[in-house]
Amino acid sequence: MNLDAKIYVAGHRGLVGSAILNNLKAKGYTNIVGKTHDELDLLDQQAVAAFFKEERPEYVFLAAAKVGGIIANNTYRADFIYENLQIQNNIIHQSYLHGVKKLMFLGSTCIYPKNAPQPMPEECLLTDTLEYTNEPYAIAKIAGIKMCESYNLQYGTNYISVMPTNLYGPHDNFDLEKSHVLPALIRKIHLGKALQEKKWDVLREDFNKQPIEGVDGSSTEEEIIAILQKYGVKREASISIEIWGSGKPRREFLWSEDMADACVFLMENRDFKDVVNNSKSNIEHSKLSNEIRNAHINIGTGIDVSIKELAYMIKDLVGFNGELYFNSDKPDGTMKKLTDPSKLHALGWHHKVALEEGIKRMHAWYSGKRDVH
16 A cells, blocks of 8 residues: 555544554555544445545445444344444445455454354354354354455455454443443443542543443432442442453453554555465365355454453552452353464464553553553
8 A cells, every 4th residue: 555545444433443543644644534423324325335436545444333242232133233234335335336456344253153163263154153142243244254255256356354353442432331341341440449449530530421321420429329339330348340250251352553553464465365375274175166265364362361360450450459249140151262363473463462561551541541552
């Protein structure tokens, strides 16, 4: 990509898109397009077509998506499959119609079967049943992979699909109803520490930035304590934090700026043909047929940690002296989800930020110390 090439980052305000946008700017790219939802509704086919006709981007990062944690995925199943399919269908098809040179589609490792081998290689896609709670979202993302593969094979486009593991970093979602486990733990433990130390200025500032069910910083102490209690920050004899599940499931986490660096590296240096030629399954299939499958790339660390270990790591780094309570009556989800990043490594990229360092940066960003490097 030339530094003055027109690049469209769909979803540039989210965790993924903002990290890619910042990475591009840091590398000297000067012609980057981003549109807010108010400026461009990606669910609107005609609006997306008009945008591509007017802007004519040369490169596209498709980071826009409807995302959420286990509760949101299981509750808003229709929204997750419809909105994600609609967004990616509109952008991928208009990219083809308007001659985009290269597109990167970003998905998630939830595409893999619930009982996938660990660590999960790209080749295990569509080999077994998906995790039920996020099945609609996963199916939408699988459709996006297959759409990119199919356009490449039929039309000769150059679209790459990447599947990041669990991400965290600046601009993450800290909504306690809808967020993923790591930002939710950081916020709950941050609030638990403030409540323990009776720092009502910190509590009110937090609630003003992101109210919980209509409770904001102007609410009474009783109202704030009650909503914290509902979401597992409990003030009894001492302050305790309730965490769903046994704490035994193991998860892998990748700093969002590392993920962005991997994405930009691949867009700058690798093409669809490179991915195909680096795929074990495609090499094996090519001996028997003309099939091309699993031409997507895991982006991860290949290192996991239990939820209990993660929670105590955050507790120590935040400086919370209360108790952590693991509620085994709540669901655990899949017991282990670890990516196999060997294809990514073979293509020339490795992660840089270790989990402990990332959590320090994440909490500093969340608590207002915006210089996270």
